[in-house]
Amino acid sequence: MSKLLRHTPEEYGLALDAEDGSCPVNALLQTIQKQPRWAWVRHEDIEQVVRQSDKQRYELTQGRIKARYGHSKGKIRYEKGEPPAILFHGTNRQALPSIMETGLLPMGRQYVHLSEGTHFASLAGSRRGALVMLQVDTILAKQAGVVFYYAGNEVWLAESVPRQCCSLSAIAGKEMLKDGK
Numbered sequence: 001m002s003k004l005l006r007h008t009p010e011e012y013g014l015a016l017d018a019e020d021g022s023c024p025v026n027a028l029l030q031t032i033q034k035q036p037r038w039a040w041v042r043h044e045d046i047e048q049v050v051r052q053s054d055k056q057r058y059e060l061t062q063g064r065i066k067a068r069y070g071h072s073k074g075k076i077r078y079e080k081g082e083p084p085a086i087l088f089h090g091t092n093r094q095a096l097p098s099i100m101e102t103g104l105l106p107m108g109r110q111y112v113h114l115s116e117g118t119h120f121a122s123l124a125g126s127r128r129g130a131l132v133m134l135q136v137d138t139i140l141a142k143q144a145g146v147v148f149y150y151a152g153n154e155v156w157l158a159e160s161v162p163r164q165c166c167s168l169s170a171i172a173g174k175e176m177l178k179d180g181k
């Protein structure tokens with residue numbers, strides 16, 4: 001579903017709305033069922049994935065489904081939002097020098113992903129090696145011209161975040177020491 005709703009829908013002939021990245025859930029279902037190994041998938045299975053996704057990646061309303069965040073292609077439009085003063089970004093030790101030089105960049109996605117709490121950020125940052133927790137001063141970032149967008153489920157997005165707004169998170173640092181990492 002992530003592949004279809006975030007990354008390469010065109011490879012499978014699925015058309016997503018240019019504004020919000022949604023499509024009729026029936027169109028998604030038919031696209032999935034065309035793949036022989038997924039032919040058994042039913043509407044209820046999609047509903048279950050939406051409901052049980054640990055990070056609440058998808059939204060299904062009024063017969064349409066979309067990925068809330070994480071897109072690599074297709075620039076989804078979001079409403080501007082007022083984030084909390086601090087947001088978190090989990091990354092890995094190897095990426096740190098580059099981030100401290102250029103700030104946070106979207107890399108392979110359309111936006112930089114930030115979160116209100118450290119849990120979600122830890123999951124993201126731990127995927128590629130030793131976790132490093134950064135915190136973003138959103139007040140400073142807004143002064144620098146950064147616009148924040150709310151994607152739901154405590155996830156915030158930005159085009160980029162200048163390096164002077166990013167610092168190592170003391171809160172998360174303590175948690176990591178407690179865990180013996």
Ligand code: HQG
Pocket residue numbers: 055057070090091092095098099102103104105106107108109112113120123124125128
């Ligand atoms: C890093 C997953 C070098 C950044 C997650 C990250 C999230 C830089 C990687 C969501 C950099 C990009 C997004 C710079 C950023 N130099 N490295 N200037 N700026 N980076 O996967 O935020 O499971 O595209 O720290 O949990 O890790 O797919 O972004 O390590 O929610 O639903 O470049 O995707 O959710 O990696 O993850 P990603 P992300 P899902």
